[in-house]
Amino acid sequence: xxxxxxxxxxxxxxxETLSLTCTVSGGSISSYYWSWIRQPAGKGLEWIGRIYxxxxxxxxxxxxxxxxxxxxxxxxxxxxxxxxxxxxxxAVYYCARDIPAMVKDYYYYGMDVWGQGTTVTVSS
Amino acid sequence: DIQMTQSxxxxxxxxxxxxxxxxxxxxxxxxxxxxxxxKPGKAPKLLIYAASSLQSGVPSRFSGSGSGTDFTxxxxxxxxxxxxxxxxxxxxxxxxxxxxPGTKVDIK
Numbered sequence: 001x002x003x004x005x006x007x008x009x010x011x012x013x014x015x016e017t018l019s020l021t022c023t024v025s026g027g028s029i030s031s032y033y034w035s036w037i038r039q040p041a042g043k044g045l046e047w048i049g050r051i052y053x054x055x056x057x058x059x060x061x062x063x064x065x066x067x068x069x070x071x072x073x074x075x076x077x078x079x080x081x082x083x084x085x086x087x088x089x090x091a092v093y094y095c096a097r098d099i100p101a102m103v104k105d106y107y108y109y110g111m112d113v114w115g116q117g118t119t120v121t122v123s124s
Numbered sequence: 125d126i127q128m129t130q131s132x133x134x135x136x137x138x139x140x141x142x143x144x145x146x147x148x149x150x151x152x153x154x155x156x157x158x159x160x161x162x163k164p165g166k167a168p169k170l171l172i173y174a175a176s177s178l179q180s181g182v183p184s185r186f187s188g189s190g191s192g193t194d195f196t197x198x199x200x201x202x203x204x205x206x207x208x209x210x211x212x213x214x215x216x217x218x219x220x221x222x223x224x225p226g227t228k229v230d231i232k
Contacts, residue, residue: 037168045168045213045226046223047222058219059220060219062220101173109215110215111170114169115167
C-alpha cells in the first residue's frame with residue numbers, strides 16, 4: 001500500500017525559501033503525477049501544482065513565479081520549493097498522488113493517496 | 125481560473141438523513157470533477173472522480189452526478205463517520221485545478 005510522508009522545516013523566515021520533500025513508500029514513484037496542496041488554518045484547499053516522474057510540471061499560475069518542483073526517482077521522493085515566502089504562505093502542506101482512471105474512453109485524474117500533512121509557519 | 129462554488133457552506137443533519145451538496149463551476153468542465161471528504165486534522169480523502177465514479181473502498185451511500193457546470197454529491201443515509209467537510213475540485217485542462225470552498229456537515 002502506497003504511503004506518502006512530507007518532511008521539511010516547520011518554520012521559515014519571511015523572504016526565504018520553503019523546501020519540502022515527500023517520500024513515497026510501498027510502491028514506485030514512476031509513471032504517476034505527484035501533487036502539492038496547501039491549506040491555511042481554518043480555510044480551504046489550494047492546489048499548488050504537480051510533477052510527473054519525467055519531470056514535466058503543472059503549476060498554479062498564481063504561484064508559478066515562486067514554485068519549483070522536482071522528482072528524484074532513485075530516492076522515491078519529490079520536492080517543493082516556494083521562494084520569497086510571506087505570512088500568507090503559512091499553511092499545512094500536503095503531498096498527494098494524482099492518478100488517472102479511464103471512464104468511457106477518457107482519462108480523469110484524482111488524488112487518491114495523501115500524506116498526513118506538515119505545518120509550515122512563516123515568521124521571523 | 126475556473127471558479128468553483130459550493131452550496132450550502134454548512135449544514136446540520138441527523139444520522140440516517142439524505143444529504144445533498146451542490147458544486148458549480150464558472151465554466152463547463154465536462155465531467156472533470158472530484159469530491160473529497162476531510163475530517164479535522166486529517167488529509168482529504170477521494171470519494172468520487174469523473175463526477176460520478178466511486179473511488180475504490182468508498183461506501184456506496186456516496187454518489188455523484190452532473191456534468192458541464194452543475195454537480196451534486198449525495199449521501200443516501202448519513203452515518204456518524206460522515207460528519208466532515210466536503211470539497212469539490214475541477215481537474216479540467218485549465219490550470220489551476222481549483223477546489224470549491226467546502227461544505228461542512230455537522231450533527232443536528
